[in-house]
Amino acid sequence: MKTRLSLALGALAASGFAAALPATAQQAQPQLRTREIIVFGNDPCPRATDDEVVVCARRPEKDRFRLPEALRPTGPPQLSQSWSARSKALATVGQTGPGSCSGVGPAGTDGCALKEIQQGVAERTEQDTADTAPE
Known part of the structure; x- marks a missing residue:
């Protein structure tokens, strides 16, 4: 049944069925181009053309x-x-001596106090940014 229907439609198309349609149906509508734009503040929106x-x-x-x-x-x-903040942490791995926060070398523990102070400042800054409302 489906093959007979498709053959009948094929025969209609081949016999010039399209020529029997009104002229307005045969004419293609002109394609309008759509342009999407984001404008900010009070900027004017561009005018459309034909x-x-x-x-x-x-x-x-x-x-x-x-x-x-x-x-x-x-x-x-x-x-x-x-990456620069990550690399700072990697630059001090294995460091010894003054300001290094290690038990090896002279005054290695002085760096531990400095490290704790810097960590506290970073935590406070992070907490302040989390507490502020977004704009």
Whole structure:
């Protein structure tokens, strides 16, 4: 049954069925080009022309120079720590002597107090940034 129907439709198309359609159905509608733009603050939205449609999304002025939301880092700040901060920790591995926070060498324990102070400052800074409301 399906083969007879497809043969009948094929025969109609071959016999010039398309020529029997009205002229308006045969003419293709002109394709309008769509342009999507993000504007910030009070910036004007560009005007549309005859062959294009302009769609504007308005964002606040404070987002003008920010990374798009899809590209912003997510997760805890420890995962987005810079390589320079990571390399500082690796540079002091195995260090001995004054300011090194090791039991080896003269005045090695002086570095332990400095390390604790720096760690406390870093923790306080991290806590302050976590407590502040986002803009």
